[in-house]
Amino acid sequence: MNATLLITIGVTLISSAxxxxxxxxxxxxxxxxxxxxxxxxxxxxFNAEFIAxxxxxxxxGAISMVALFAVLLTRVAPSTNQRNKQSVTRFIYAxxxxxxxxxxxxxxxxxTDSPKEKVEALPATVxxxxxxxxxxxxxxxMITGSLLTLAILGSVLLAAHSPQSKENx
Amino acid sequence: MNDQTLNLxxxxxxxxxxxxxxxxxxxxxxxxxxxxxxxxxxxxxxxxIVFERTQPDVSTSHGTLFVLFTIAIAASEAAVGLxxxxxxxxxxxxxxxxxxxxxxx
Amino acid sequence: xxxxxxxxSLIPLLPLYAAALGVLxxxxxxxxxxxxxxxxxxxxxxxxxxxxxxxxxxTSIHSTYNxxxxxxxxxxxxxxxxxxxxxxxxxxxxxxxxTLIFIFSTSYMKEDExxxxxxxxxxxxxxxxxxxxxxxxxxxxxxxxxxxxxxxYLLIGFWFHKPEAAAAAKKAFLTTRIGDLGFLLxxxxxxxxCGTLLFYDxxxxxxxxxxxxxIASQATIFGLPLVTAIGLLIFCGAAGKSGQFPxxxxxxxAMEGPTPVSALIxxxxxxxxxxxxxxxxxxxxxxxxFIIATPFHTLTxxxxxxxxxxxxxxxxxxxxxxxxxxxxxxxxxxxGYMMMALGLGSWLAAIFHLLTHAxxxxxxxxxxxxxxxxxxxxxxxxxxxxxxxxxxxTFATFSIGMLALCGFPFLFSGFWSKEAIIHAAYEWxxxxxxxxxxxxxxxxxxxxxxxxxGEVFFxxxxxxxxxxxHENKAQMTVPLSLLALCAIAVGxxxxxxxxxxxxxxxxxxxxxxxxxxxxxVMLGSILLVAGGIGLGWxxxxxxxxxxxxxxxxxxxxxxxxxxxxxxxxxxxxxxxATLGKLNTxxxxxxxxxxxxxxxxxxxxxxxxxxxxxxINYAMDEEALxxxxxxxxxxxxxxxxxxxxxxxxxxxxxxxxxxITVVILTLLIITLWS
Numbered sequence: 001m002n003a004t005l006l007i008t009i010g011v012t013l014i015s016s017a018x019x020x021x022x023x024x025x026x027x028x029x030x031x032x033x034x035x036x037x038x039x040x041x042x043x044x045x046f047n048a049e050f051i052a053x054x055x056x057x058x059x060x061g062a063i064s065m066v067a068l069f070a071v072l073l074t075r076v077a078p079s080t081n082q083r084n085k086q087s088v089t090r091f092i093y094a095x096x097x098x099x100x101x102x103x104x105x106x107x108x109x110x111x112t113d114s115p116k117e118k119v120e121a122l123p124a125t126v127x128x129x130x131x132x133x134x135x136x137x138x139x140x141x142m143i144t145g146s147l148l149t150l151a152i153l154g155s156v157l158l159a160a161h162s163p164q165s166k167e168n169x
Numbered sequence: 170m171n172d173q174t175l176n177l178x179x180x181x182x183x184x185x186x187x188x189x190x191x192x193x194x195x196x197x198x199x200x201x202x203x204x205x206x207x208x209x210x211x212x213x214x215x216x217x218i219v220f221e222r223t224q225p226d227v228s229t230s231h232g233t234l235f236v237l238f239t240i241a242i243a244a245s246e247a248a249v250g251l252x253x254x255x256x257x258x259x260x261x262x263x264x265x266x267x268x269x270x271x272x273x274x
Numbered sequence: 275x276x277x278x279x280x281x282x283s284l285i286p287l288l289p290l291y292a293a294a295l296g297v298l299x300x301x302x303x304x305x306x307x308x309x310x311x312x313x314x315x316x317x318x319x320x321x322x323x324x325x326x327x328x329x330x331x332x333t334s335i336h337s338t339y340n341x342x343x344x345x346x347x348x349x350x351x352x353x354x355x356x357x358x359x360x361x362x363x364x365x366x367x368x369x370x371x372x373t374l375i376f377i378f379s380t381s382y383m384k385e386d387e388x389x390x391x392x393x394x395x396x397x398x399x400x401x402x403x404x405x406x407x408x409x410x411x412x413x414x415x416x417x418x419x420x421x422x423x424x425x426x427y428l429l430i431g432f433w434f435h436k437p438e439a440a441a442a443a444k445k446a447f448l449t450t451r452i453g454d455l456g457f458l459l460x461x462x463x464x465x466x467x468c469g470t471l472l473f474y475d476x477x478x479x480x481x482x483x484x485x486x487x488x489i490a491s492q493a494t495i496f497g498l499p500l501v502t503a504i505g506l507l508i509f510c511g512a513a514g515k516s517g518q519f520p521x522x523x524x525x526x527x528a529m530e531g532p533t534p535v536s537a538l539i540x541x542x543x544x545x546x547x548x549x550x551x552x553x554x555x556x557x558x559x560x561x562x563x564f565i566i567a568t569p570f571h572t573l574t575x576x577x578x579x580x581x582x583x584x585x586x587x588x589x590x591x592x593x594x595x596x597x598x599x600x601x602x603x604x605x606x607x608x609x610g611y612m613m614m615a616l617g618l619g620s621w622l623a624a625i626f627h628l629l630t631h632a633x634x635x636x637x638x639x640x641x642x643x644x645x646x647x648x649x650x651x652x653x654x655x656x657x658x659x660x661x662x663x664x665x666x667x668t669f670a671t672f673s674i675g676m677l678a679l680c681g682f683p684f685l686f687s688g689f690w691s692k693e694a695i696i697h698a699a700y701e702w703x704x705x706x707x708x709x710x711x712x713x714x715x716x717x718x719x720x721x722x723x724x725x726x727x728g729e730v731f732f733x734x735x736x737x738x739x740x741x742x743x744h745e746n747k748a749q750m751t752v753p754l755s756l757l758a759l760c761a762i763a764v765g766x767x768x769x770x771x772x773x774x775x776x777x778x779x780x781x782x783x784x785x786x787x788x789x790x791x792x793x794x795v796m797l798g799s800i801l802l803v804a805g806g807i808g809l810g811w812x813x814x815x816x817x818x819x820x821x822x823x824x825x826x827x828x829x830x831x832x833x834x835x836x837x838x839x840x841x842x843x844x845x846x847x848x849x850x851a852t853l854g855k856l857n858t859x860x861x862x863x864x865x866x867x868x869x870x871x872x873x874x875x876x877x878x879x880x881x882x883x884x885x886x887x888x889i890n891y892a893m894d895e896e897a898l899x900x901x902x903x904x905x906x907x908x909x910x911x912x913x914x915x916x917x918x919x920x921x922x923x924x925x926x927x928x929x930x931x932x933i934t935v936v937i938l939t940l941l942i943i944t945l946w947s
Binding site: 090093094097098100101104105108 | 925929932933935936939940943
Binding site for chain 2: 012028036042055062063067070071074087091093094097098099105106124132133144147151156159
């Protein structure tokens with residue numbers, strides 16, 4: 001049991017749990033950023049550097065920005081953001097669902113035998129990842145590239161400022 | 170890495186997944202629903218990395234690459250989702266998802 | 275010159291073409307049509323003279339022109355035309371008398387508006403009659419026979435707006451139809467036995483020795499020989515057409531037609547067709563003479579029926595008041611004579627009498643027509659009288675005809691022909707009854723004809739209007755004169771001292787037998803004629819009738835008998851009571867069957883169809899459609915229920931997702947092993 005591991009796991013879980021319950025959306029997004037940083041640290045503990053930095057770059061760097069922009073662009077009067085009976089009911093249902101799923105998965109995890117042989121993992125160097133990407137996974141790479149292009153175009157189209165609409169400030 | 174660590178990590182990813190699920194199912198703001206989905210994707214990534222690092226398939230690095238692609242896809246999906254959200258906001262002036270119920274039967 | 279088949283066939287065809295052309299022309303062309311038919315008939319007469327010339331060159335042969343009409347599988351039905359002395363004499367007689375009557379009709383029917391139609395019918399009739407005469411096939415003869423019946427119907431009912439005329443036409447047709455039924459059965463039986471219906475066919479015709487010998491030996495039902503049965507069936511047709519007892523009832527009623535019709539059809543030609551038929555088929559009728567084991571012979575039956583008819587006609591004629599009715603019953607009586615002659619074995623006498631009777635009866639009818647026309651259609655002889663002074667030519671010719679009919683000795687044709695018949699009766703080995711009957715009839719004939727003459731021509735006029743009656747035009751008097759001439763002249767071709775006609779018909783050389791052969795019988799008949807005329811003179815000419823309502827002298831003498839005879843022996847009433855009622859009963863039965871049995875079964879079938887239709891409809895409409903509708907409705911409603919799952923809450927959908935994932939994971943974990 002590595003203390004670092006435990007702390008990382010704890011931080012991540014707590015921040016995500018708190019993020020889920022806050023009323024203020026900006027605070028929720030910021031706490032999620034902490035969650036993502038925690039996950040990045042988790043990757044680093046497991047020697048998956050490339051992935052860790054990718055996670056940092058993409059999630060913390062881009063997605064959080066996008067989310068913050070979205071929150072800021074769609075601000076409404078705080079009066080609509082209240083707890084009511086419906087949301088409590090919903091929360092209880094969600095809780096039940098989540099807890100049942102978690103118990104299921106925990107059961108599965110704990111009652112599965114691990115393999116007898118221990119194999120040591122190779123370091124995941126950038127060179128090897130790059131080699132694999134360009135040789136084996138080249139088609140996937142290209143498809144993902146075009147997918148990202150389409151996503152950019154699509155999101156720009158969807159969110160584009162149309163002349164008649166008024167922004168809520 | 171012993172079994173205990175492995176189990177802990179897997180439990181962690183399960184917990185994260187469930188937290189993401191609860192977020193999606195209980196919050197009424199569309200942004201948080203989308204972010205909950207991102208959280209679920211993240212937990213799946215964690216699962217992949219954990220298994221890759223502890224019991225890898227030596228000749229290839231499938232897990233890492235899968236995670237790479239997942240991150241890319243998740244990012245694009247988040248972008249598109251949030252663009253949709255902005256478009257929806259322009260239409261109905263709120264991000265509460267219950268207001269988008271015109272298609273009910 | 276030899277006559278080819280084409281010319282021979284023109285004899286009946288020319289009047290037919292004239293009739294057809296006349297029908298197509300409009301009504302106002304009546305004079306043209308009448309002239310056309312007269313010319314056609316005259317041309318036929320000339321061709322018949324040529325035919326007679328050829329036939330007399332060799333009197334024993336029968337020239338035939340047979341051809342195949344149509345094929346029935348392997349067999350073919352053959353018909354043909356024939357030229358022999360019998361055909362030629364009959365053709366000459368028919369065409370000559372027809373021409374004269376046509377000429378008479380142009381004046382008689384002048385005021386009638388349907389005159390054109392009258393001539394068309396007359397011409398059509400003449401063509402059919404000539405068809406009977408020249409036919410070599412029993413089939414063709416039957417076809418012409420029926421056409422003659424049709425023409426008779428059309429002509430009797432010519433004034434169809436008179437109900438009596440329409441009823442008389444129907445009665446004539448139906449009565450002859452009954453006879454024709456027997457005739458047809460005979461024809462069919464004959465065809466079935468012999469396989470051919472030709473009379474003379476180079477040895478294979480039904481009247482030739484080969485065929486007759488083969489069928490004479492066959493016996494049939496009830497011990498009656500085949501030839502007797504066929505002969506009797508064919509005689510049925512002849513009896514119907516020639517007015518023998520009991521099928522004579524139509525002849526007096528047929529007098530409702532115009533008088534030229536009565537003259538042509540019901541005196542000279544059509545009614546003679548029956549006699550002609552028996553004469554034509556004489557070899558067949560005679561074929562059973564040598565068969566001993568038979569209850570009766572055909573010819574015996576014919577003789578007795580003829581005798582009865584002769585007596586019947588003569589009796590009733592003496593009690594009638596209508597001129598034409600007297601003459602009609604006289605015709606019946608004379609036809610009875612002819613049939614009797616045929617039955618007695620002397621077909622030559624029968625044909626001789628037929629020829630002479632044609633001339634003097636036509637003369638008598640035309641004379642009566644002249645009288646009726648002049649006295650403005652008055653036919654009751656009680657209302658006529660004194661016409662000898664005002665219509666001399668008619669009186670003279672009528673007297674000649676009357677004397678011929680009575681059989682006034684030596685000069686008139688009727689005497690010679692009737693003598694031939696009585697002579698045959700005298701020599702008949704089977705029975706003396708026909709002789710006695712015929713002698714009685716001779717007396718009666720003389721009596722009633724004198725009565726007629728006395729009432730119509732002698733005394734003073736008893737007409738209601740006292741119109742001045744005058745002699746008719748030449749178109750009427752010339753035919754009368756010509757016929758009167760023939761009534762005298764024709765007799766001389768068959769006297770016993772020079773029986774030219776008999777030998778010509780028979781194909782044998784002339785055997786003169788002396789004028790007074792069988793003198794006792796001749797003397798007896800002369801006396802009876804004298805007696806008849808004398809009695810008539812006493813009753814009707816010495817005591818002339820003074821007014822129309824006086825009682826007939828006979829009626830004062832024998833009132834009961836007179837009444838019975840006057841009501842025509844009540845034969846018509848008898849027929850109405852029995853056959854008429856039977857017919858009505860059958861009609862009612864048929865109506866009931868048709869209406870309630872066949873109709874109901876068909877309606878039942880129809881209802882069955884309707885039922886299946888309604889079941890089909892019910893199944894289609896109710897079951898299928900409704901079922902379809904209900905099912906569709908249920909589906910729609912279930913759809914409505916399903917659409918409630920679309921709550922519009924996104925969280926609800928997500929919840930469903932999550933729970934489904936949970937359940938699926940559980941399933942995978944538990945079932946995957």
